[in-house]
Amino acid sequence: MLAPMTPYVCPRCAVSAPADALTWRCPRCRGPWDLDFTSAPMSLTSLASRVNSLWRYEEALPLATEIPHVTLGEGRTPLVPLTRSGTGSGAGSIWAKLDFLMPTLSFKDRGAVMLAELARRLARAGGVRRVLADSSGNAGTAIAAYCARAGLDCAVYVPEGTSPKKLEQIRAHGALPTLVPGDREATARAARAAADEPGTFYASHVYNPHFLHGTKTYVYELWEELxxxxxxxxxxxxxNGTLLLGAALAVDELYRHGLTETRPPLVAVQAEAVSPLAAAFHAGADDLLAPAAGAQAVARPTIAEGIAIPNPPRARQILRAVRASGGTFLTVTEDQLRAAQQDLARRGLFVESTGVACWAAVRAAPRPGLTVVPLCGAGAKTGLSPSGTHRA
Structure with missing residues (x-):
C-alpha cells in the first residue's frame, strides 16, 4: 500500500488530480501544478536531534509520512560572510549560502530528492517504468543521481551545447542523456512530447510542485542557521523560478506558523541578455510581455546558461511572489558575471557562471541589514578560461 500522497491542484483553474495519475500538467489550461498541501509548525529546538538531511524539516514536506526516504545527505550547506557591515554608511553585510556543496554540486538536489522519492513510490506501485527529465545541466545531473540512489531508470534531455562535464556526470549516474538541437526551450518541448508516453514519470523541476517544496528547505535552513x-x-x-518560488513558500509558512516575525523581500536576479521576467516586472505587467507586432524574439547568448529561460511557465506566480514580498528584479551584464566569478574564486569559492549572478547583482550596492545570496553551482562543472569566459 502506498502512503497517502498530496494531490495536485491547478492554481489557475482549480482542476485537481491525484499524484499517482502521472498527469504532469493541468489538462485544462496546460499550466504547472501546485500541491494541495499545508505544512505544520516545527520547533527550532527539536531540529538538533534530527536526521542530517533535507528530511529533517518533515513538518514542511509533503512526502515525509513514509520512512525511509531517498537521500544522499543533501542540505545543511554552509553560510559564510562575503562582506561585513560598514561603519556609518548604512550598508549591511552580505553572506553566501554554499549550495554548490550539495552531493551533485548544485542546489537542484533540494528538489531532485523530492521528485526521486515520489517516483520511487509510484514505481513500487507499478505505475512508473522510467523517469524523464529535461535540463540545462544541473537539474539533470541531480535527477540522474537521485534516480540512481532510488534504483530507477532515468533519461535526461539536455541542449546540445551542455557542458561536457555535466554530460559526463549524467552518464556516470547511469542515466541516458538525449542531446536536443537548439536551445533550452527546444529541449523542454522535446521532453514534454515524450512525457506522455505510458509508464513515464516526468520529473520536471518546472511543472512538478514537489520540486518547489524541496527548494523551500533553502529558507528553512537559513531560519535554523540564524x-x-x-x-x-x-x-x-x-x-524558471524554482528557488524563488520555494523561498516564497517557506517565508509564508514560517510567518504563518509564528516562527518568524518578518517577511523579507525577495530580490530576483536575471542575466541582462535573457531577462523576460525583469522586463515584465518593471513594466508593471502580471505576465510576460508580448513581443511587438511583427517582431521575432531573439535569444541573446549568456554565460548564465542556467537562468537563460525566455518563457518560464510559472511567470505569473514568480512576478506575484516578488511583488507580494516587497522585492524587486535586478539584471546583470556578462562582464559583471565574469568579474563576480573571478572575485569569488579569489575568495576561495569556485562557482559556475550562473551561480554567481546574485553576488554580481548586490556586491556593488549592498542593502541595509543582512542579505543572503546563494552560490548555486560548482565551477568544477563548467570550468573557467584564463580570460574569465565560460567554457561550455
Whole structure:
C-alpha cells in the first residue's frame, strides 16, 4: 500500500488530480501544478536531534509520512560572510549560502530528492517504468543521481551545447542523456512530447510542485542557521523560478506558523541578455510581455546558461511572489558575471557562471541589514578560461 500522497491542484483553474495519475500538467489550461498541501509548525529546538538531511524539516514536506526516504545527505550547506557591515554608511553585510556543496554540486538536489522519492513510490506501485527529465545541466545531473540512489531508470534531455562535464556526470549516474538541437526551450518541448508516453514519470523541476517544496528547505535552513530568524533580504537567481518560488513558500509558512516575525523581500536576479521576467516586472505587467507586432524574439547568448529561460511557465506566480514580498528584479551584464566569478574564486569559492549572478547583482550596492545570496553551482562543472569566459 502506498502512503497517502498530496494531490495536485491547478492554481489557475482549480482542476485537481491525484499524484499517482502521472498527469504532469493541468489538462485544462496546460499550466504547472501546485500541491494541495499545508505544512505544520516545527520547533527550532527539536531540529538538533534530527536526521542530517533535507528530511529533517518533515513538518514542511509533503512526502515525509513514509520512512525511509531517498537521500544522499543533501542540505545543511554552509553560510559564510562575503562582506561585513560598514561603519556609518548604512550598508549591511552580505553572506553566501554554499549550495554548490550539495552531493551533485548544485542546489537542484533540494528538489531532485523530492521528485526521486515520489517516483520511487509510484514505481513500487507499478505505475512508473522510467523517469524523464529535461535540463540545462544541473537539474539533470541531480535527477540522474537521485534516480540512481532510488534504483530507477532515468533519461535526461539536455541542449546540445551542455557542458561536457555535466554530460559526463549524467552518464556516470547511469542515466541516458538525449542531446536536443537548439536551445533550452527546444529541449523542454522535446521532453514534454515524450512525457506522455505510458509508464513515464516526468520529473520536471518546472511543472512538478514537489520540486518547489524541496527548494523551500533553502529558507528553512537559513531560519535554523540564524537561530530562528530570517535575513533582511533574500536574493535569488531566477530562470524558471524554482528557488524563488520555494523561498516564497517557506517565508509564508514560517510567518504563518509564528516562527518568524518578518517577511523579507525577495530580490530576483536575471542575466541582462535573457531577462523576460525583469522586463515584465518593471513594466508593471502580471505576465510576460508580448513581443511587438511583427517582431521575432531573439535569444541573446549568456554565460548564465542556467537562468537563460525566455518563457518560464510559472511567470505569473514568480512576478506575484516578488511583488507580494516587497522585492524587486535586478539584471546583470556578462562582464559583471565574469568579474563576480573571478572575485569569488579569489575568495576561495569556485562557482559556475550562473551561480554567481546574485553576488554580481548586490556586491556593488549592498542593502541595509543582512542579505543572503546563494552560490548555486560548482565551477568544477563548467570550468573557467584564463580570460574569465565560460567554457561550455
Amino acid at each position: 537561530g530562528g530568524r530570517l535575513p533582511d533580504t533574500i536574493v535569488v537567481p531566477v530562470g
